[in-house]
Each structure stands twice: as structure tokens, then as C-alpha cells.
Amino acid sequence: MKKGIDCEVFQDQLDALSGEALSEEGIDLLRRHAATCSECATLLRMREHLAETSPGNLEAAVPGALVDSVWRRVQAEIAVKESRRPSRASGWRQAGWLLPALAAASVVLLIGTGFLLGELRRLRDREALLVQEIVDHERRVSRLDRPADSPLLLRRGTLSAARAWQRTLERRETVSIEDLTEMLASLPSRTTLFGQSDVEALISSLPLWIGSAWREALEEVSAEDGIQASELLELILRLDIDSSRRIPSARILSFSRGALRAG
Amino acid sequence: MDEREISALAVAYQRGDERSFKTLVDGLSRGLIAMAYRYTGDWEWARDLTQETWIKVHDRIHSYDPARSFRGWLLTVHRNGCLDHLRRAWVRLESAPGDEAIGGYAAASSFGNPHEDLERREFHERLLVALGELSESQRQVFVRVDLEQNDQREVAEALGMKFTTLRTTLHFARKRLAAVLVAMEESL
Numbered sequence: 001m002k003k004g005i006d007c008e009v010f011q012d013q014l015d016a017l018s019g020e021a022l023s024e025e026g027i028d029l030l031r032r033h034a035a036t037c038s039e040c041a042t043l044l045r046m047r048e049h050l051a052e053t054s055p056g057n058l059e060a061a062v063p064g065a066l067v068d069s070v071w072r073r074v075q076a077e078i079a080v081k082e083s084r085r086p087s088r089a090s091g092w093r094q095a096g097w098l099l100p101a102l103a104a105a106s107v108v109l110l111i112g113t114g115f116l117l118g119e120l121r122r123l124r125d126r127e128a129l130l131v132q133e134i135v136d137h138e139r140r141v142s143r144l145d146r147p148a149d150s151p152l153l154l155r156r157g158t159l160s161a162a163r164a165w166q167r168t169l170e171r172r173e174t175v176s177i178e179d180l181t182e183m184l185a186s187l188p189s190r191t192t193l194f195g196q197s198d199v200e201a202l203i204s205s206l207p208l209w210i211g212s213a214w215r216e217a218l219e220e221v222s223a224e225d226g227i228q229a230s231e232l233l234e235l236i237l238r239l240d241i242d243s244s245r246r247i248p249s250a251r252i253l254s255f256s257r258g259a260l261r262a263g
Numbered sequence: 264m265d266e267r268e269i270s271a272l273a274v275a276y277q278r279g280d281e282r283s284f285k286t287l288v289d290g291l292s293r294g295l296i297a298m299a300y301r302y303t304g305d306w307e308w309a310r311d312l313t314q315e316t317w318i319k320v321h322d323r324i325h326s327y328d329p330a331r332s333f334r335g336w337l338l339t340v341h342r343n344g345c346l347d348h349l350r351r352a353w354v355r356l357e358s359a360p361g362d363e364a365i366g367g368y369a370a371a372s373s374f375g376n377p378h379e380d381l382e383r384r385e386f387h388e389r390l391l392v393a394l395g396e397l398s399e400s401q402r403q404v405f406v407r408v409d410l411e412q413n414d415q416r417e418v419a420e421a422l423g424m425k426f427t428t429l430r431t432t433l434h435f436a437r438k439r440l441a442a443v444l445v446a447m448e449e450s451l
Contacts, residue, residue: 058297070292
């Protein structure tokens with residue numbers, strides 16, 4: 001009778017069962033040991049149970065209907081999950097204020113851009129007008145500075161200067177001799193300030209204390225065509241009048257009306 | 264489908280190609296159902312677990328690393344799902360022993376005569392219950408080597424353990440299971 005094996009040897013040899021590495025005699029030894037040991041018998045049964053079907057055989061035994069149903073069921077479950085999950089579309093719906101806000105912002109941007117473009121166009125038109133005004137002004141200035149070859153132009157230039165002088169005096173109650181000389185120096189030299197009749201009225205109204213030198217000088221400069229700006233300036237300088245002395249503007253104006261009327 | 268084809272389909276699906284997902288489901292579900300059957304002993308349960316696995320894949324496809332094997336990643340997801348199914352069953356058995364079978368065994372087995380099938384299903388159910396008595400490392404080794412019938416050296420590599428360590432762990436796992444099963448037989 002052959003010698004039996006113990007549990008350790010049995011368990012070591014167990015894997016060899018499925019590998020067909022054991023001889024018929026070896027398998028017989030294992031089975032005989034299993035018959036005497038419940039634990040090793042269970043191990044053998046477990047081993048045989050699990051090795052009964054190889055993975056390949058088990059795969060082949062899977063019912064075809066089950067395999068076919070997997071994709072349909074997976075698809076259905078995913079569809080249910082996706083419907084429960086907040087979608088991008090519902091996200092947009094939740095942020096429902098966003099679309100109107102964006103639309104409003106676009107409209108405001110459009111209007112703003114239109115307004116700015118209009119403003120830009122208006123500023124450009126204004127700039128063109130100002131440039132034109134400057135050009136016209138420069139043209140007028142150059143015309144005034146030009147030697148007066150035309151009596152008409154000369155007349156118009158000096159007349160406007162006389163009116164400017166009159167307006168300056170009208171704004172002041174009194175005017176000092178110093179201011180008067182400055183005003184006269186800034187006027188075109190041929191500006192007629194006092195007409196012939198004005199000078200005559202002036203001379204006749206001069207107080208008695210005014211010396212004869214004044215009367216003679218006035219008569220001399222106004223002999224032909226009244227008193228012009230350069231002549232009056234020269235007269236003041238010649239007579240060496242006190243520069244701080246102030247003369248009522250109304251008095252000067254009262255004598256210069258004739259000149260303006262003549263213009 | 265070979266590994267390269269499977270990985271290419273997975274990458275295409277990762278980029279949003281739904282047809283690739285259908286091809287994967289149609290091509291790999293049979294193997295997944297067979298694997299789940301070993302954890303349940305029931306085709307319907309196996310199909311339901313396979314369905315759950317594909318839903319998880321759908322939800323987590325963006326975490327899949329294309330540099331690694333898609334099949335390996337898929338089997339890990341599936342195995343974890345199957346073990347979770349067993350854990351839920353163990354919890355139920357603890358709260359109400361004998362109240363509910365692990366797999367249900369509602370569907371008839373395709374193998375052998377009805378009497379043998381019944382004995383086999385009952386033994387398988389007890390085995391799955393006994394798995395709950397193993398440590399986590401013993402369970403991981405046992406299910407991969409004996410339940411799923413994978414090569415021991417490949418399992419050792421996949422689990423990152425030495426081959427001798429795997430052999431020792433497997434040895435103690437089997438002994439423990441055998442002891443639990445004997446105790447269960449004696450209590451019947």
C-alpha cells in the first residue's frame with residue numbers, strides 16, 4: 001500500500017490538478033487524502049467547481065439576448081441621467097436675463113457708436129467752418145494791411161476803426177491822456193476822428209484858459225479834412241500834455257459824431 | 264477586438280464619438296457578463312452589473328489615461344462593481360442571515376442536469392458568502408486567480424506584489440475559505 005500525503009503536500013499539489021501536470025497516480029493520491037480530510041475535500045471541490053468552466057467557455061455560454069440588451073439598457077439609462085442633469089440649454093434658461101441684457105448692451109453700443117460718429121462728423125464740420133473763418137479773417141487782415149490803392153477800401157477800413165474808437169470811449173466814463181495816446185497809436189493813421197465841423201465846434205468851445213497854441217495847432221491840423229488819428233497823436237505829443245490828466249469820454253465823443261456821420 | 268483597436272475606440276469615445284462607445288459595449292459586454300457571473304452565479308445579475316459598469320465608464324471616460332490599457336481599466340471598474348455587489352450582499356446577510364441569496368440564482372444554469380446545477384449554484388453561493396471572511400488582500404488575490412481564472416504571475420504584476428507573496432496569500436486565502444465552507448456545511 002502506498003504511503004498517503006499530508007494536508008501541506010495536498011495543498012501544494014492542488015494547482016497542478018488543472019495544469020494536467022499530475023499523473024493518474026498523483027491524482028489518485030490527492031483524492032484519497034481528500035476522502036480523509038474535510039478541509040482538503042472542500043478545497044478540492046472548490047478547485048474543481050471554479051475550474052469547471054474556463055473563461056472562454058463561460059463567455060460562450062452567456063445568453064445572446066442578454067448581450068444584445070446591454071447597449072439598449074445603457075443608452076436608456078444614460079438618456080435618463082442626462083435628462084436629470086442640468087443641461088447647457090437649461091443653464092442658459094436659468095440665466096434667462098443674460099440674453100436680453102446682451103441684446104440691450106448691443107443696442108446701447110450701437111446707439112453710442114452712432115452718436116459718437118455723428119459728434120465726430122459735427123466736430124469735423126465745425127473745424128472746417130473755423131478753418132474757413134480763419135482763412136477769411138486772414139484774407140481780410142491781409143487786405144487791410146495792403147497799401148490802400150482803392151479809395152473805397154481805404155474808406156471802409158478807416159470807418160470801421162473810427163467806430164471801434166467810438167465804442168471804446170463809450171465803455172469808459174473818462175479816459176487819460178496816456179490811454180488816449182495808446183488808442184490813437186493802435187488806429188490806422190488815416191482814421192478820421194473829428195470832422196471839419198467837429199474841430200470848429202471844439203475850438204469855439206475851448207475854455208478861455210486854454211492857450212492860443214492849442215487853438216492854432218487844432219486849426220492847422222484840421223485845415224482840410226478834419227483831424228485824423230495820427231494827427232491827433234502828434235498834436236498831443238507836441239503839446240506835451242500831462243499823461244495822467246483825464247478827459248470825460250462823452251466830451252470827446254460829442255465832437256467826433258460828425259466824423260462818423262460823414263462816414 | 265485586439266488591445267490596440269479597443270484603445271483606439273476608447274480614445275475616440277473620450278473625444279466624444281458615441282459610435283465608438285456602442286462598438287465597445289457591443290464588443291466587450293459578453294466577457295464582462297461572464298466575469299460578473301462568477302461573482303453572482305446569476306446571468307441577470309451579471310447583466311445588471313455589466314450595465315452599471317458601462318454607466319460608470321460613460322461617467323468617468325475623461326479620467327481614463329490613454330497611455331494605459333483600456334481593457335485593464337475597464338476590468339478594474341467592473342471588478343470593483345462586482346465586489347461592491349458582494350459587500351452589499353454580505354451586509355444584508357449579517358443583518359438577516361439566510362434571508363436573501365447573494366445572486367438570487369433565479370436563472371437556470373446552462374450546464375449539466377438540473378440536480379447538478381442546483382448543487383453547483385448552492386456551493387457557489389456559499390463560496391461567495393465565505394469570501395466575506397477573507398482579508399482585503401486575500402480576497403483580491405483569490406478573486407483574480409481562482410474566481411476569474413487569471414494567470415498568477417500576471418495577477419502578481421497587476422497587484423504589484425512578488426510572485427511568492429501572491430502564492431502565500433493565495434494559500435492562506437484558500438485555507439481560510441475551506442475552513443469557512445466546512446463550518447457552513449456542518450451548520451446545515
